[in-house]
Amino acid sequence: MTKEAAQRLEIELLFEALYRCYGYDFRSYSFESASRRVLRRVGMDGLGSISELQHQILYNENAADRLLQDLSINVTEIFRDPLFYLTLRQQVLPLLDEYEHLKIWHAGCATGEEVYSMAIMLSEEGYFPRSNLYATDFNNVALDKAKSGIFPLEQMRLYSKNYQAAGGKRSFADYYHANYNSAVMKGSLKERTLFANHNLATDSSFGEMQMIVCRNVLIYFDKKLQDRVFNLFADSLCEGGILCLGSHETIKLSTLSRRFETISGDQRIYRKKW
């Protein structure tokens, strides 16, 4: 066996251990990026091999939690990709007028910036009082930050710019107050949101949604896991429900694509057919 093949096997066994012991399933993640992160952890801890890391994982839950933080990429922004939000505001929300009540699921919400963006937009467009938001991620550390609604103050200049480009109708400063180096988002923005742990690789549907936003999550999954998630979303959306993906993600290559029509190809927004 070559050194590369042996290393690959070690990483596969590590992921198997992580899954069987703790339910975190990285076996179907794109191998390149996940293995780079594993090797970085091995290097940072001065371990002799990946199998040593596996030993730690098996006997020490803290080591497993730390590896989960290494493996999950939580990069996000308020009004990330402003054109996406502008399209939602102008073209997609009116499609939802027919529903009396809106249930919106943010799958893989990371530290929640996406959810606060949605709450702001819904309130400006008058949909907030009849909406419920479900913000899920499998990373509890990220979820706790999301629940707190506290973000670095230094980001606010960028977020304000994003907000304006996304069609914001007020001043972004109306939605937070500064506290030392932090920006604390207005409490009312999270009062209609339920934050919960949900693992897209292993958990099932938990209700019928009018919109699902899952952006910049599927890029880390292989095709098999992407299909599992597309099935989960197709089962979770009502007829006519909206699916929003990230700018490098598409449902087009999946067998599920026949159940969706495209609302905006550029912004990766799809609608479940009747």
Ligand SMILES: C[S@@+](CC[C@H](N)C(=O)[O-])C[C@H]1O[C@@H](n2cnc3c(N)ncnc32)[C@H](O)[C@@H]1O
């Ligand atoms: C790059 S962030 C995307 C955040 C946000 N959706 C955005 O587009 O700005 C990816 C998120 O997906 C989450 N994630 C990865 N695998 C997951 C899984 N199997 N189940 C639930 N969340 C997962 C990570 O923990 C991380 O918070």
